[in-house]
Amino acid sequence: MMPxxxxxxxxxxxxxxxxxxxxxxxxxGRENQFDEKLTFGLMLALEECGANVIHHAxxxxxxxxxxxxxxATDEQLTIEIRDTGSPFDPTAARLENPDIDPDDRAPGGxxxxxxxxxxxxxxxxxxxxxxVLRMVKRVANSST
Amino acid sequence: MPLEIKIKQSLDAxxxxxxxxxxxxxLDTATAPELExxxxxxxxxxxxxxxxxxxxxxxxxxxxxxVFATARKRLKERGGQAxxxxxxxxxxxxxxIIKALPGIGVFKSLAEMDDYLTARQRRHTxxx
Numbered sequence: 001m002m003p004x005x006x007x008x009x010x011x012x013x014x015x016x017x018x019x020x021x022x023x024x025x026x027x028x029g030r031e032n033q034f035d036e037k038l039t040f041g042l043m044l045a046l047e048e049c050g051a052n053v054i055h056h057a058x059x060x061x062x063x064x065x066x067x068x069x070x071x072a073t074d075e076q077l078t079i080e081i082r083d084t085g086s087p088f089d090p091t092a093a094r095l096e097n098p099d100i101d102p103d104d105r106a107p108g109g110x111x112x113x114x115x116x117x118x119x120x121x122x123x124x125x126x127x128x129x130x131x132v133l134r135m136v137k138r139v140a141n142s143s144t
Numbered sequence: 145m146p147l148e149i150k151i152k153q154s155l156d157a158x159x160x161x162x163x164x165x166x167x168x169x170x171l172d173t174a175t176a177p178e179l180e181x182x183x184x185x186x187x188x189x190x191x192x193x194x195x196x197x198x199x200x201x202x203x204x205x206x207x208x209x210x211v212f213a214t215a216r217k218r219l220k221e222r223g224g225q226a227x228x229x230x231x232x233x234x235x236x237x238x239x240x241i242i243k244a245l246p247g248i249g250v251f252k253s254l255a256e257m258d259d260y261l262t263a264r265q266r267r268h269t270x271x272x
Binding site: 015016018019022023036037040043044047048050051054055110111113114117 | 145170172173174175203205206207209210234238241242
């Protein structure tokens with residue numbers, strides 16, 4: 001069987017359904033022989049940004065829906081998340097000041113901090129009534 | 145991937161008062177609330193040391209880190225500590241990136257942690 005190169009999912013906005021999509025992304029990575037660390041980073045990016053959609057853009061209304069599209073080429077891996085919730089730009093989260101005592105820091109920025117470490121580009125745009133978040137991981141130098 | 149949570153009260157003399165929490169699977173936005181629910185009654189007792197055994201934890205996101213951070217803070221307030229053993233490299237990297245849990249103990253094995261806790265116990269006894 002030829003490895004699948006695009007994965008499109010239409011999901012209910014619940015944490016359980018989000019994690020089902022993360023598991024599908026893991027299988028997709030395995031089928032396409034991504035290395036484990038790469039797959040872990042992609043799964044984490046999808047989990048963190050999907051959780052933002054569920055908890056922030058949709059304010060925990062599980063009857064809402066959102067779309068995830070995952071695409072793999074030889075050069076890059078792209079995750080795109082679209083929802084019709086309230087405008088929410090995760091890239092606008094301010095960076096944590098490392099000098100502040102961690103007990104006094106708001107933990108809200110941890111998710112985006114992780115995503116920034118695992119992905120190369122994170123671009124948010126509001127497209128009509130949609131939030132569109134596109135994350136790219138370049139794999140140009142990986143073995144083919 | 146679900147999360148399996150096993151909570152064990154330590155009977156070992158060196159770790160008296162320590163509770164071990166074994167986590168297997170995925171600690172994420174879907175499973176973190178359940179861990180939080182199960183930890184709450186423990187954190188309401190006088191227990192000072194929580195040991196998280198992450199040998200079989202495969203996935204960890206910020207939702208899980210927040211549960212650890214809350215536990216760490218509660219234990220620290222009473223002079224205790226949260227410790228982590230058997231972290232897999234990918235899980236360890238998530239901790240490293242966030243650096244939000246200073247003062248936690250990270251140990252490769254139970255033996256290494258026992259040595260640490262025994263030494264700490266001795267310091268407390270001698271210091272009092």
